[in-house]
Amino acid sequence: MAVTENKNFQFVCKNLLCGGIAGMVSKTTVAPLDRVKILLQAHNRHHESHGVYSGIKHIIKTESPWALYKGNGAQMVRIFPYAATQFTSFEMYKRYLDGVFGAGSHIDKFIAGAAAGLTAVTLTYPLDTIRARLAFQISGEHVYTGIAHAAVTIFKEEGGARALYRGFVPTLMGMVPYAGLSFYCFEYLKWGCMKYVPSQTCRPCKKNTGGLVLLLPAKLICGGLAGAAAQSVSYPLDVTRRRMQLAMLSPATAHYAKGTFTTLRHIYKEHGLVRGLYRGMSINYMRAIPMVAVSFSTYELCKQILDLDTGLTL
Known part of the structure; x- marks a missing residue:
């Protein structure tokens, strides 16, 4: 019994470490695109007419190259526990749901991924709000001096804990x-590679005779495709979340803080579908595809290094 508990504890700790590292590496990789995306989504007045490349050039010219990483410190504080919780929760939910929907079914991966995403975001959402506020600031117009100051100011001036969870429903x-599609697509594509093109995409697993693990290029491709599919479906709600998080920074945008469906209607009515609910989608593909690809790839590599990945036997 004690041996089993110790193995389970080691399993959880190792997964938390792998997930946290994967999240930090992937988010830092796309941090400049993340900042531009936030500025475009929330219609920052300095970036009303900008696209992806012009937005990046404008930040470098008017602020500094380091300004592309503004808010990334808060992002790292948030992303380690978020990604650690998400990946570890997925592994645990996947174990629990294994075989529930029958042999060969992958629906358990979707449910496990969705549940893992909900678990992680519930625990770390206030840090995402703070990070968005910091990333939205323009040099010379700072409202917040750092993570702690932003947290205290939002809590005191905007309604307590509820303000830190503004945009939580969308x-x-x-x-x-x-999250459901990300994990489902990655696991399904991974399984497909191992089943149909193992000689091009896989190598034998050192821990499991007959088991296979994906090669790095295959990991990146599977992760990128999974990210593209997931973002295409969920993006309007991401825009809604950002508008609600940033609503109280200006009286002109305060009406975006009134509720999820009200905010959705306001965005659609004022800006339409393409320039409203899907504003910044091009940059989102540019960031989401490499971000998810790097995230899954780093996680899988860390699992292999820590002897957590025993490979898949078909």
């Missing part, structure tokens, strides 16, 4: 298709 609504 986040939960978007997390189900986003």
Whole structure:
């Protein structure tokens, strides 16, 4: 009994470490695109007419190259526990649901992924709000001096803990298709590679005779495709979340803080589908595809290094 408990404890700790590292590496990789996306989504007045490349050039010219990483410190504080919780929760939910929907079914991967996403975002959402506020600031117009100051100011001036969770409902609504599809697509594509093109995409697993693990290029491709599919479905709710998080920074946008469906209607009515609910989608593909690809690939590599991945036997 004690041996089993020790193995389970080691399994959880190792997964938490793998997930946290994967999240930090992937988010830092796309941090400049993340900041531009936030500025475009929330219609920052300095970036009203900008696209992806012009937005990046404008930040470098008017602020500094380091300004592309503004808010990334808060992102790292948030992303380690978020990604660690998400990946570890997925492994645990996947174990629990294994075989529930019958042999060969992959629906358990979707449910496990969605549940893992909901678990992680519930625990770390206030840090995402703070990170968005910091990333939205323009040099010379700072409202917050850092993570702690932003947290205290939002809590005191905007309604306590509720303010830190503003935009939480659309986040939960978007997390189900986003996390569910991300994990489902990655696991399904991974299984497909191992089943149909193992000689091109896999190598034997050192821990499991007959088991296979994906090669790095295959990991990146599977992760990128999974990210593209998930973002296509959930993006409007991501825009809604950002507008609600940033609503109280200006009286002109305060009406975006009144509720999820009210905010959705306001965005659609004022800006339409393409320039409203899907504004910044091009940059989102540019960031989401490499981000999810790097995230899954780093996680799988860390699992292999720590002897957690025993490979898949078909």
